[in-house]
Amino acid sequence: MERHCAAAWKRPARTWSSTRTATGSTIPPNSALLACLQPGVGLVNGYKTERRDPYHRIVIGKLYNAVVRWLFGISLRDVDCDFRLIRRSWLEQARLQSDSGVICVEMAYKLERLGCRIVEVPVNHYPRVAGRSQFFRWRSVLATLSQLRSLYFSRWTPPAVQESVAELPSK
DSSP states (O other): OOOHHHHHHHSOSSSEEOOOOEEEEEOHHOOOOOOOHTTTTTEEEEOOOOOOOOOHHHHHHHHHHHHHHHHHTTTSOTOSOEEEEEEEHHHHHOOOOOTTTHHHHHHHHHHHTOOOOEEEEEEEEEEOSOEEEEEEEEEEHHHHHHHHHHHHHOOOOHHHHHHHTTOOOOO
């Protein structure tokens, strides 16, 4: 799913782009659609009200969420929730680079720094009924850790901040 999201988010075709899991395990309420109608909202992000996964996935998910929120100063409750609606204009400003699950962290990190207005909505989470998670494979885990490290050390600043810093006179 992450590579598909990365490609779609880098070339959004509509005013709003959306994601949700292919297995249908997250179902947004109608309030998510209403949140889009609020003036100035750039991101509607879901958070799972109750995660219905095996215990080890719940623990790993909470740990991952806590670590990336702390490392990147992200305020979202559930950085990795599979439901979000993102306004195209904000996606274009964020210039996302990741092509793994880190794209969710990169998106939240950059949108918050750009000043995007974010609304969080509760989503129902249901057990996976088909297929298996593709994340818990060494290649995926290593790619995620590598991209998290790169994002952390990139010290990304919004374009407006970069321009104003460049205009400061040198001493």
